[in-house]
Amino acid sequence: MDWTDTLAELIRRTTSDLPADAEAALCRAVDVESPDSQAALILRALVENTALARQQSTPLCQDTGTLTFFWEVPPGTDTAALEQAARNAVARATHNGWLRRNTIDTLTGRSVDSNVAEGCPVCHFEQRAADGEGSCKTPRSMGVPPMKHGQDARATPVRKGFCKSPEGHAAGIEVWLLQKGGGSENMSRQFSLPDETLGAGRDLEGVRRCLLHAVWQTQGFGCAPGVLGVCIGADRAEGFLVAKRQLLRSLDDAAPEPELAALERRVLEEANALGIGPMGMGGTTTLLGVKIAARTRLPASYFVTVAYLCWACRRRGLRVSSDGSLHWLN
Amino acid sequence: MITLHHPFTETAVRALCAGEAVRVSGRVCTGRDRLHKHLAEGGACPADLRDGALFHCGPVVVPLSPDPAQPSDGRGGWRVVAAGPTTSIREEPYMARVIERFGVRVVIGKGGMGEATRAACARFGCVYLQAVGGAAALIAQRIKRVAQVHFLEEFGATEALWELDIEGLEAVVGIDASGRSLYDEVRDASAMRLRRLLG
Numbered sequence: 001m002d003w004t005d006t007l008a009e010l011i012r013r014t015t016s017d018l019p020a021d022a023e024a025a026l027c028r029a030v031d032v033e034s035p036d037s038q039a040a041l042i043l044r045a046l047v048e049n050t051a052l053a054r055q056q057s058t059p060l061c062q063d064t065g066t067l068t069f070f071w072e073v074p075p076g077t078d079t080a081a082l083e084q085a086a087r088n089a090v091a092r093a094t095h096n097g098w099l100r101r102n103t104i105d106t107l108t109g110r111s112v113d114s115n116v117a118e119g120c121p122v123c124h125f126e127q128r129a130a131d132g133e134g135s136c137k138t139p140r141s142m143g144v145p146p147m148k149h150g151q152d153a154r155a156t157p158v159r160k161g162f163c164k165s166p167e168g169h170a171a172g173i174e175v176w177l178l179q180k181g182g183g184s185e186n187m188s189r190q191f192s193l194p195d196e197t198l199g200a201g202r203d204l205e206g207v208r209r210c211l212l213h214a215v216w217q218t219q220g221f222g223c224a225p226g227v228l229g230v231c232i233g234a235d236r237a238e239g240f241l242v243a244k245r246q247l248l249r250s251l252d253d254a255a256p257e258p259e260l261a262a263l264e265r266r267v268l269e270e271a272n273a274l275g276i277g278p279m280g281m282g283g284t285t286t287l288l289g290v291k292i293a294a295r296t297r298l299p300a301s302y303f304v305t306v307a308y309l310c311w312a313c314r315r316r317g318l319r320v321s322s323d324g325s326l327h328w329l330n
Numbered sequence: 331m332i333t334l335h336h337p338f339t340e341t342a343v344r345a346l347c348a349g350e351a352v353r354v355s356g357r358v359c360t361g362r363d364r365l366h367k368h369l370a371e372g373g374a375c376p377a378d379l380r381d382g383a384l385f386h387c388g389p390v391v392v393p394l395s396p397d398p399a400q401p402s403d404g405r406g407g408w409r410v411v412a413a414g415p416t417t418s419i420r421e422e423p424y425m426a427r428v429i430e431r432f433g434v435r436v437v438i439g440k441g442g443m444g445e446a447t448r449a450a451c452a453r454f455g456c457v458y459l460q461a462v463g464g465a466a467a468l469i470a471q472r473i474k475r476v477a478q479v480h481f482l483e484e485f486g487a488t489e490a491l492w493e494l495d496i497e498g499l500e501a502v503v504g505i506d507a508s509g510r511s512l513y514d515e516v517r518d519a520s521a522m523r524l525r526r527l528l529g
């Protein structure tokens with residue numbers, strides 16, 4: 001198996017083929033909006049666009065975004081080789097028109113036409129325990145710490161739908177790709193509680209106030225309807241990473257912690273009652289999902305970090321087992 | 331649905347109302363951050379924008395020529411595979427000046443714009459259209475031809491000024507020439523609902 005070929009195919013799928021959960025959410029939204037509203041017109045165009053991009057293998061959106069590869073690898077893996085394969089795959093995908101020339105040298109202002117540069121694309125590697133524990137998708141990738149014996153079971157969720165082929169787990173390699181566009185990334189933000197102007201204290205009610213405020217501030221700028229990936233706690237940098245990882249979750253799942261699942265549901269419902277609507281032109285579909293994780297924090301800090309993702313939820317995962325067989329994860 | 335065709339007349343533009351759905355055809359020029367800064371700071375525009383449309387968009391393009399060393403003849407040696415609107419508010423510092431200097435009648439983008447652009451639309455007879463954000467495959471299908479490209483070397487393919495011939499691009503009037511902005515109305519109404527929710 002050639003990793004450059006495999007990752008190029010991962011990019012092609014991610015950039016052109018919206019995952020089924022996101023497409024279904026858009027279709028449901030069309031039915032919710034009144035038929036001759038601007039909101040319905042926009043949502044119908046998004047559904048039509050989704051089918052067209054898939055059929056033609058062309059980008060769903062012209063902003064093909066920051067490419068972030070989340071890897072989970074067994075001990076002893078040559079991660080430098082995988083990273084090089086990712087870079088080769090990005091250059092090839094750009095050449096094929098699956099990715100826009102989307103990389104600017106910040107100092108000279110010139111376009112880096114291959115989309116390959118230092119730290120670009122982004123690769124995050126995590127090593128799986130040698131016995132394969134934690135490989136069944138995927139507490140850590142989803143921003144939840146790995147299980148220790150005797151630990152509260154709530155901290156070790158196993159998400160449904162991720163464990164379709166258990167064979168070869170321990171020795172296999174798993175990779176998820178997220179493509180996140182600039183318009184949506186510009187809408188990501190971080191709050192530090194308490195925040196007096198929002199009336200937000202250091203509790204879940206404070207978190208709710210931050211999230212609703214974030215949705216209001218974002219309006220249509222991030223191509224609503226969008227998804228919120230949220231991390232409560234951690235430090236500033238880890239908060240953004242964990243929040244971003246929440247965006248890999250299926251729109252149909254719920255946080256394993258009942259209090260976070262309840263908050264996810266409530267914020268989704270309340271945000272959609274704000275009337276911002278698709279592209280900020282009014283309507284009842286402002287968010288498609290809210291995905292929240294909690295991390296420990298320092299006594300002095302309480303961050304609420306929001307990674308905003310637009311309707312174009314471009315995320316695809318695959319697993320290559322030790323025998324070289326390939327399995328798509330969504 | 332109302333149809334608009336290039337060149338766009340002041341009468342046609344002033345007749346549009348916020349919230350109306352339109353289809354745009356004819357010549358449209360793309361421009362993003364680099365172009366707006368260049369134009370607002372007194373730079374020359376190689377394309378004729380008078381009674382024209384400026385589309386906030388950085389397309390995905392591939393050369394038609396199989397020889398990558400000779401990718402373009404500068405006039406249509408390209409195919410657009412994806413082209414949706416980019417966030418317009420980034421051009422807010424420049425937009426009003428560009429509308430005034432070049433006589434732009436139609437701005438196409440996403441997310442809406444601010445007070446200065448709203449005022450310029452009313453004063454000079456211009457309209458802001460919301461294209462469907464992210465619907466890049468669909469919009470690329472409405473692009474029939476790349477007529478010309480400018481600033482390709484200087485700004486790069488994404489930021490370059492692409493002169494495109496389009497047919498039937500769907501959009502919704504976001505800011506009309508009477509000074510009404512749908513975005514302002516949605517923002518104010520949602521602020522009221524937010525206050526109610528947060529008590």
Ligand code: SF4
Nearest residue numbers: 061181183223310464
């Ligand atoms: S916010 Fe998303 S859908 Fe909109 S232009 Fe950016 S990447 Fe595309």
